[in-house]
Amino acid sequence: MVKDKATADAVLQGIKDYYVNMSPGELVKIEVSNSVKLVEKFVNPDEIITAEAAKNLILKGTLELATYKVKQGDTLWTIAKEQNMPLDDLIKANPQLKSENKLALGEVINLKSIKPLLDVTVTKKVTYQEPLAFETQVVKDDTMWKWDQKVKQPGENGTKEVAAQVVYKNGIKVGQEVLSEKVLKEPVTRIVARGTRAEVAFRGSGRFLWPSVGKITSPFGRRGREFHTGIDVAADRGTPIRASNSGTVTFAGRKGSYGNLVIINHGGGFETYYAHASSILVSVGDKVEKGQQIATVGTTGRTTGPHVHFEVRLNGNPQNPLSYLNK
Ligand SMILES: [Zn+2]
Missing domain, CATH: 2.70.70.10 (Glucose Permease (Domain IIA))
Structure with a gap:
């Protein structure tokens, strides 16, 4: 409970901003899936919490979040062992971690899975570049022996730009749809020459040269x-x-x-x-x-x-x- 409607609106906006700023890209839409009703009523002043606390309550699902501050030498594995909890649970409780192996000193790790009170779905448009793999073409060359092969042109990857719509639920990526792809740089085909030259079946056709004249x-x-x-x-x-x-x-x-x-x-x-x-x-x-x-x-x-x-x-x-x- 917060003190007035303006505060409640600010809390809701704060939650939306929190999730929008969490992921890269251009905002397409944001949806709050649980129906939110703001109700005005008289309550005991003890029950009123600050906007910040309310926001955390909705985001984390609890006011008392069990957390752990990373010390020198900690890994998720050592923390899980120390806290006597399965490593998988610890990983699930910390979707914000970019890598399971690198923890920053002083970083705060959740010891319990977060269950937000509201489900916020953010859809964003992102563009990124991806390599375009080159192809290999084999050409026949009758000036080369059939056991020989040489690269006439080395291959080179191209680049494409992908525009995609990415859906995040409570900050976690749950879906992606590619909207368009644009070739920025065409790949260069690798060309390999393979010899076809072979000597077969002479059978007295007189095709050998004299080794010397005499x-x-x-x-x-x-x-x-x-x-x-x-x-x-x-x-x-x-x-x-x-x-x-x-x-x-x-x-x-x-x-x-x-x-x-x-x-x-x-x-x-x-x-x-x-x-x-x-x-x-x-x-x-x-x-x-x-x-x-x-x-x-x-x-x-x-x-x-x-x-x-x-x-x-x-x-x-x-x-x-x-x-x-x-x-
Ligand atoms: Zn002889």
Whole structure:
């Protein structure tokens, strides 16, 4: 009970202001759901309370609010334990806390759930910005190997502005409706190029290049008691040895009677070998182009004179290179 109608009106307005100021945004409407009746009557002066007390009574549901002042080192958990109350109840009693983990020194915590005497619903219009996620587009690139991929354009998030109507009941958010969205900045699509280039099924189509220009001094096949797994192409020491097709270097170094050897994998089960090189110009993992110089003719390993020993292997089995070389 307060002393007069003006005070009662002020109390009611104070309550409305309290909830309106509690949340951000532009006020759309405010509703007091319980019907409020102001009644004038004579009462004992002891029963008259101040406007401030009346406002607190309506907001908190009680005049004697059990509270606790935060001390150094307090957390909601330690307070709940000390007050011998469930942590969940303590959290519910303090919806005003932004974080359950950070309490300000001297902050006043409610130890009992607040049950306001009036239900005040505040509707507000708020605008905020949200990121707009970028999309990824994959483009095919026939100049790249199919196992390669590279980012041609990095993606960038855009920004949108959202206008929403938010409903708060007694200061607690209970609903939200998006009114409109406006794109402030379009996202930038991430573009990834994926290679499509693959070498498959040559089958004697003559698509391999000669590794060097010269005479065949030893053909593929039986050679006395041995089997010659490639052809020997004679050339002067230092003559370039070229990749007979594009592919990936899988071996580059010394290997027994091969001497300095380069092996290139062309995909589709095909490999080519280039032996006896005097020097090697590529490393394992290098992607080489058809016709690219990979080594120079030499006499390393078991040879009688400078030549390149050239092999074509399909699934590991030596093939007659002449079936694959341009005539
Ligand atoms: Zn040979």
